[in-house]
Amino acid sequence: MLLGTSPIRMKQKLTKATTALPFTSCFALSQNTQAVTPAPEAMRPNRLMSVHGNRHRRSLALICWLVFAAGLLVQFFSPHLKVSNGAFVIPPKMAAGRNAIRPDEIVGGQRRMQLLSVLLTVSGALGLAFLYRDMLIGGASRRSSEPVEEPACRDSTRSQHPDATRKTLDEETNT
Amino acid sequence: MKAITMRMQKFSRPGVLLMATVVAIITSMVAANATQTITAPNAAFISYNLAAGANSAAITPATNKPVLVMGCCTTVTGVGQVSLTHYPSTGMIWAGLESYNGSPSTITSGFSGAAGTHIVYIEGDHGVDIQVAGADTILVHNGQSQTRAGNVTLVW
Numbered sequence: 001m002l003l004g005t006s007p008i009r010m011k012q013k014l015t016k017a018t019t020a021l022p023f024t025s026c027f028a029l030s031q032n033t034q035a036v037t038p039a040p041e042a043m044r045p046n047r048l049m050s051v052h053g054n055r056h057r058r059s060l061a062l063i064c065w066l067v068f069a070a071g072l073l074v075q076f077f078s079p080h081l082k083v084s085n086g087a088f089v090i091p092p093k094m095a096a097g098r099n100a101i102r103p104d105e106i107v108g109g110q111r112r113m114q115l116l117s118v119l120l121t122v123s124g125a126l127g128l129a130f131l132y133r134d135m136l137i138g139g140a141s142r143r144s145s146e147p148v149e150e151p152a153c154r155d156s157t158r159s160q161h162p163d164a165t166r167k168t169l170d171e172e173t174n175t
Numbered sequence: 176m177k178a179i180t181m182r183m184q185k186f187s188r189p190g191v192l193l194m195a196t197v198v199a200i201i202t203s204m205v206a207a208n209a210t211q212t213i214t215a216p217n218a219a220f221i222s223y224n225l226a227a228g229a230n231s232a233a234i235t236p237a238t239n240k241p242v243l244v245m246g247c248c249t250t251v252t253g254v255g256q257v258s259l260t261h262y263p264s265t266g267m268i269w270a271g272l273e274s275y276n277g278s279p280s281t282i283t284s285g286f287s288g289a290a291g292t293h294i295v296y297i298e299g300d301h302g303v304d305i306q307v308a309g310a311d312t313i314l315v316h317n318g319q320s321q322t323r324a325g326n327v328t329l330v331w
C-alpha cells in the first residue's frame with residue numbers, strides 16, 4: 001500500500017491515522033511506565049514523587065504529540081504544489097480561473113508552510129524520542145541481552161533505595 | 176501481579192518500537208517533502224489551453240525584481256521570452272525576443288501599464304502572445320481562430 005501511492009497521498013492517509021494515534025498512545029505509554037515501576041508499600045514518599053514525575057512526563061509527552069500532530073496538520077492543509085523540472089506547477093484550475101495568479105506569493109506561502117510543518121514535526125518527533133528514550137534504547141538493549149528481569153530490578157532498587165546502595169558502596173570501600 | 180506487569184512490559188515494547196517506526200517514517204516523509212519545496216528555485220510553471228480569442232487568468236509577476244517570462248505553444252511550434260520588471264501600480268518594462276515565424280526573431284521591448292499592450296509572441300504564427308492585463312498583471316491571449324495550448328514559465 002505504501003509503495004503504490006504517491007508520497008502526498010500517503011501523507012494524507014497517514015495523517016488521519018496519526019492524529020488519532022498520539023492521544024491514545026500517549027496515555028497508554030505513560031500508563032505502561034506506571035505499571036512497570038514497582039511500588040511497594042514501604043516506599044510511599046518515593047511513590048508520590050514518581051506519581052508527580054509521571055504526571056510531568058505525561059504532560060511533556062502530550063505537548064510533544066500535540067506539536068507533532070500540529071506539524072502534520074500544517075502539512076495536510078498546505079497547498080500541495082507539484083515541483084516538476086525545478087519549477088512549481090501552478091494547478092490548471094487556478095490558471096484557468098478568473099482571479100489573478102501571484103506565483104511569488106503562492107510559492108512563498110508553500111515554502112513557509114513546509115518550513116513550519118517540518119520544524120513542528122521534527123521537533124515533536126525528537127521530543128518524543130527523548131521522552132521515551134529509556135523504553136526505546138532499553139527495549140533494544142534488552143532484546144540483545146539475555147536476562148530481562150534482573151537488570152531492571154537492580155536499576156529500580158538502586159533508584160528507590162539510594163541508602164542501600166550507598167551502604168553497599170561504603171562496605172566495599174571499607175573492605 | 177508480577178506476571179501481569181511482565182506481560183504488559185512485553186506487550187508495550189513492540190508497541191513502542193512500532194510507534195517509533197511510524198513516527199520516524201512520517202517525520203522523514205515530511206522532511207523530504209519540505210526539503211524539495213524549500214530547495215526548489217523560484218520558478219512557476221503555468222499551463223494554458225485557450226479557445227479562440229480567449230484570455231488566461233491574469234498573472235501578477237514578482238515586484239521590483241527582474242522576472243524571466245518564457246512561453247511556448249505546443250499546438251503550433253513557437254517559443255518566446257522576455258525579461259520583465261513589474262513596478263507596482265505603474266506597469267511593466269520588458270526586453271526580449273519574439274517567437275520565430277519564418278523570418279529571424281525580432282527584439283521586443285517596451286514599458287506600459289495599459290491593458291492589451293503586446294509584450295511577446297509565443298506561437299509560430301504570432302497568434303498567441305503575452306499581453307499587459309493591467310498595471311500589475313499580464314496574461315496570455317489567443318488571437319487565433321483555433322484553440323491553442325502551451326505553457327508559460329516565470330523565473331524570478
